[in-house]
Amino acid sequence: MSREPAKAPAPEQSESRRGHRAVVTPSAPSAQSRPTPGPIAVGPDEAPHIVDAVTEGGGTLGPMDDDTRGLVWLSHRSVDELDRVLTEHPGIEWVQLPMAGVDMFAPVMKRYADQPRPLWTSAKGAYSEPVAEHALALTLALLRVFPERTRATSWATEPKGISLYGLDVVIVGAGGIALEIMRLLEPFDARITIVRRSADPVDGADRTVPASSLSEVLPTADVVIVAAAMTSDTSKMFGAAEFEAMKSTAVLVNIARGGLVDTDALVAALDAGAIWGAGLDVTDPEPLPDGHPLWMSDRALITPHQADTPEMVAPLLAERIRHNVRALGGEGDFIGVVDPAAGY
Template sequence: MPPTRVPAIHLGPDHDLALGRGIEAGGGRLVPLDEAEAVVWKGGPDTFPDRLPDAVRWVQLPSAGIERWFAAGILDGGRIWTSAAGAYAPRVAEHAVLLLLAGVRGLGEQARATSWRKAEFETRVATLHGATVAIIGCGGIGRAMIPLFTAFGAEVLASTRSGTPVPGAAETVDASRNAELWARADHFVIAAPATAETAQLVDADALAQMKPTAWIVNIARGSLIDTDALVRALRAETIGGAALDVTDPEPLPEGHPLWSLPNAVITPHLANPSNGLPSLLAEHVRANVERFAAGETLLSPVDIERGY
């Protein structure tokens, strides 16, 4: 159905062709900030206005992870805030599967090799077929991973805050039961939001319970893993390895042991490269503008109390 009205929306901090088209395709019209009832922001918290007009009832943020916005004290309960959660899910899910495959197949060390070491490497190559993969924080990105993992013959255990069954997962548990998964699953993908509750979710105790062949993939935030404990586990080879697109600290400094450990694979936070963000965000914006115009529930609302 066409929207019943044409909402006035400000796009900032400057114009973006793809986002502008997304707003208009959703039934909105672009206006200056002082005329707006909604704001679509493509910049970071450092460029956000000090004060929004009282008429602004909804703000669309550009990222799925919004801890920087909370840290800056920008989000308030006086209006609806939406994140980009889910907008980038297929791309990030693809990278997560790539990282786990690279680990399980021993690709990292093979790619760094400078000699033919077939006999040595052959003993380290495993498969996802028949493996159990636990997705910790199985939101939009996790849900996009499930058909990819099942296509490789893996079984997925999903952990969510509510424990509501996730389609395609063999089993879903609520986040309070994460400790049960460390010893059960063969491999792990960390995809939970970064909050005070999830800081160092993967700690020394969790690592100690994992199988010696387990690989950990992190495409969420580096703070969810205790880096020092992870380095110790990798050096001792008590787990199979870690494939990380995000680290703590980030950027990972030169000389950090994670760069040189043979059972670590590092990519520099590019699961969702910036060159593809505008077009993916534009579709998310279009859908939300359409919903806003029709008075419907918006996609990816931020829960101020929970912090994501």
């Protein structure tokens, strides 16, 4: 998600409150790409809880210089600066990025796609619980017509609302967020279809289909939740044809990236009543400009890219860093490994 968690204070939690956990499967780099242990730098600016995470993971903090082997990068806005740092310090063999989605870093990563190093890791999976929770909240709010109800200025007499129990839910993506959404949906006895790059089965889903079969599963979907990575292949994967294929009672929820949805086509679909509603924590453009038609639609529910707040993210990113710092030292495998060619 597009946050700068390093600037958030580490929240205090009582021992009785578990807080969020990551939803990930460990992934190990090949022996050829495994980075060499050495000093770790934090940039472009340091944050106390991130510095603590590095030292708690057994890492050695150091300045950005020729001895640096690991780099924890804490800003999604300083992409050009990251590019410069890697060019000036070619000895850096591991880069930890702060977000789950790393599409903004794609141009930099692609330049290293044919090289074994640096190894790139992200926060993918770390923020799954809060984002999945937000996706469920948007889904329930749409089905119970909260966008219309919260705008009302008089008592409504027409009954409206759809129950989530037993519905057909299509989740686009198969990462940690999708897995956690499935877990949250268990009490509702929903029938879940996962759409992913391949048709390899996902545990817990009733069926799994490849992305090429998206159009085949949309006509029966009651809820469509977009939780996919943003790449050149997935840009505007939801457009006029997809909305036309959906039921008029179906809802769309996007907690991934705004660019996965064609905004103009979505506005047209909502205006025409082609779908029941849309819940968006991400938009294209973002921020959504004042006066945009989506703000005016009583079928749209928009939150300002805050499915995971800085307070939620800070301890999760710190734990990811502690884990991967230990991996740099030779203890266990890295998690959140990113394919620089694919961009996720």
